[in-house]
Amino acid sequence: MVAEVKTEREFLTTASLRLWLNRLGPFLGLALVILTFALLTDSPAQYLSGRNLRIVLSQTVIVAIGAIGMTMIIISGGIDLSVGSTIALASVVTALGIRGGWPPGMAVLAGIVMGGVVGLVNGLAITRLRVIPFIATLGMLGIARGVAKWLADQQTVNVPQTWVNELAVTFPAQTWMLVAPGVWVSVVLAILVSIVLRNTVFGRRVFALGSNEAATRACGVPTDRLKVWIYALAGLLFGLSGVMQMSRLRQGDPTVAIGTELDIIAAVVIGGGSLSGGEGSILGSMIGALIMAFLRNGSQQMGWPNYIQEIIIGAIIVIAVAIDRLRSSRA
C-alpha cells in the first residue's frame, strides 16, 4: 500500500537505480576481491601481472562455459545438478573419440553432442515425467557419472597429442592469441548467448518462463517444449565444458569435476541470478565465475591451504545473495 502512494516518476527512479545497482554489484565485488588480494600479497606486481591474469582466465574457462548454460536454466526457473557428471561424461567421450582415431573435430563434436543429449533427457524427464528439475537432474548426476565410468572402463582415457589439448592451455603456442583459445571461445559464446537472451523471442520467453510460468503458458507459449530446448541447449554448453576439461587434463577422466555444478551455480547466483527465476545475466555470471577464480588464485598466491579457500568461497556465496536480498527489499 505504501507503493501506491508513490507517483509513477518515483517508481521509475527507484527502479532505474535498482537496475544500475544490480548491474554494477558484481563488478564492485570483483574489484573488491582483486584489490584485497593486491593489498594482501607481498608482490602485488606479480599478482596483477598479465601472466597471472592469463592463469586465472584459463582456470575459469570450464566454470564460465558451464555458467552460460546454467544462467539460461536458472533464469527459466530451473536448476541442473548434473553438470559435473555431464562434464566428466563429455570429457570421456571426447577422449575416447580421439583415442579411437576419429578426427579431433569430430571427437569434440561428439563430446558436445553428448552433453546436449544429457540435457535433452533432463528436459524430457522434467516435462514428460513431471519430475521437478532438482530431482530429475539429481538422478542424472548419478546416471551420467555412471555412464562415464562405464564407457571409460573405470579408468582415465589417455589421448595422443592433438590441437584439442591446446584449447585450454594457459600459455598458447601462438602468442598472438594472448590467452587460451578456450577463453576466446567463452567470450564469444557469452556474447552470443547474451544477445540471444536479449534479442530473440526464445530468449525473452526464457525470462517469461522463470518470471511466471502459468502466465507464460496461458499466453500460448508451449512451455514444455521451451524447457526441453533450454536444457538441451545448456547441455551442449556443458558438453563443451567437458571438452575443455579434457583439454586441460589431456585425458578423459570419468571421476573429474565432482561438485563443479555447485561452482557453476554459485557463479550464476553471485552474478545476480535468482533461483526463483526471472532474473540473471550472462555478464553477471561471467563476473561471478571470475570472482571465484580470483579468490582461488589469490588464496593460492597467499599460500593459504585449500580449506581456507573453501570457507571463503562458501561465505562469499551467502554474502552475495544476502546483499542481493537486502537490495531488493529496500527498493
Next chain:
Amino acid sequence: MFVLQLSGISKRFGPTVALNGVELQLRKGEVHALIGENGAGKSTLMNILAGAIQPDSGKMVLDGCDYAALSPLDARRHGIALIHQELSLCPHLSVAENILMGIEPAHLGWLDREACHRRALEVLENFGHPEMRPETRVMDLPIAARQVVEISRAIAARASIILMDEPTSSLQRADVERLFALIKRLRKDVISVIYISHFLEEIREIADSFTVLRDGRSVSTGPLHSTTNEELVAQMVGRPVEYLFPKRPLPPEDGEVLIEARDISAPPALKNASFELRRGEILGIAGLMGSGRTEMVRAIFGLDPPQSGTLTLRSKSFSAQVGTPALRIHQSIGYLSEDRKGEGLALALSIADNITFTRFRSCSRWGWLNLKQQRNQAAGWIEQLRVKARTPLQQTRDLSGGNQQKVAIARLLHQDVDVLLLDEPTRGIDIGSKVQIYETIAECAAHNKAVLMVSSYLPELFGMCDRLAVMSRGQLSAALPTAEWTPESVMERAIGAEQTIKTQETADSRQQTE
C-alpha cells in the same frame, strides 16, 4: 447477434461431475456475469473456454462456427483471452513484453524491438493509457497499472471475448473503479466480457446480463435489470434466503467481562483502541480493509505486540506488549486469521493435524500422539461442522475454501477457548459454509464464550453481533448495541467525516453480497 453459444457442456473429473449440460449465450459487446457458489463450476467453464481443459461433451459455437480449443494458444488464436483471479503477468519483463507475450513481432526468431515498442504503445494509446511506458518493468508498476497491462494483452491478441475470473478480488476500491472504466471501454469496442465475481453489487454496476451456475448446471439466465439480488441469491443457493443468520437470544446484560483492552496502540496502523468483551456476547468490528482492524486483533493475540496498552483478562491486568501467541492460547484466547492459506492452516497436513494442532495434549501423552484418538476427535468436529471430507486424514488442501474455513474454526472449537478472535470468518466462501459458520459462532456465544468478529460484510455484522464498533484509520469507535447503528452510520464512521457521500456509496457497494 450471439458471439458465443454453449450448449450441453459437460465435464467430469473422475467421479465428480463438474459441469452438467451448461448453456450460455453471450451477445456481442455485452458484459455477461457468471455467478454461482464456490464449486458451482464457474472456473471449470472458464478453463474450457480458454482451452486449458477439454469438455467431455457439448457444443460451442463461436461467431457461427464450431469451436473447440485444444490449448491456451488455440483459444488465443480464436480471440478468447482469460484474465485470472491472480494477476498473471511476468514481473521481471517489460510492459511491452508482457502485452505481446506469445505473439511477439519477430523475424526468424529475432525479436523486432522497434515493432514491439510501437505495437505495445499503440495498444496502450488506443486503450486510453498513453502515459504508460512500454519499457517499464512490470514489477515497478502499481497494481492498478498492472491490470491495464493484462487487459492490453488481451486486446493485443485481438480478443473478441475476454473472460475475467474475479478480477477485483485483490483490488482496492479505487482500482476497481478504474477496472470498470476499462471494461466500459471494452464494451464500446464491441468486445464481449464474461465476468465472474462474488460481489453482486459489483455485478449490478458493470454487467448487462447473467447466468447462474449451481452444481454444474446453468439454472437461470437473463438481463440483470429485471432481476433482484434476492432472486439471484435464491438461484445460487437453490432455496430462498430467509434465515441466513441464526436467531439468537439477547446476551445476559451483566455477563462476566472476559477480556478488556485499554488504549492498544501500534502506530501508525492503530491508535488507542479500547473495548471490553463479555461472556455470551458477539462484538462486531466494522471498518474498511486496512483501517487497522486486523492489526488490533493481531496485537491482542500477541502476533505483533503493540507499542502500548493494557489487557485485562479475568480481572488481571498486564501490559499488552507482553505476550506471544503461545501465552494467549494458554490464557484461553483463540485467533482465526483472515489469511486462511497464508497463516490459517497448514494445507499440506491432514485435517486431523490441523484441528488438533493447538491442543495436541488432548490426544497425546508425554509427547506421543495417540493417532487413533486424534483421528476420532477430528472426525467428531468434521461431523459437527458438516465438513465435506472423505476422512480426517485427508490433506486439507483437497477441501474447498468453505470447508477449509470450517476446519480452521474447528481448531478454535477444539482448543476450547473462552475468547474467540475471528478475523473475516466468512470471507470468500460459499453460502452453505457461511450459514454453517454463522450457526457455529452463535452456538459459541450461547455456550458463554465471548466472540470478537471482524468483518467487511455489513449484513453479517448486523445479523450476528450484539454490539458493533467501527474502526476508522486506526481509531476504534465506542461499541454500541447493534440496534443503534444503521449500515449508513457504520459506513459514515468507517470512512471518516471529511469524506463525501459519494465515496460512502462506493465503499458501501464494495461490501460483499451473497
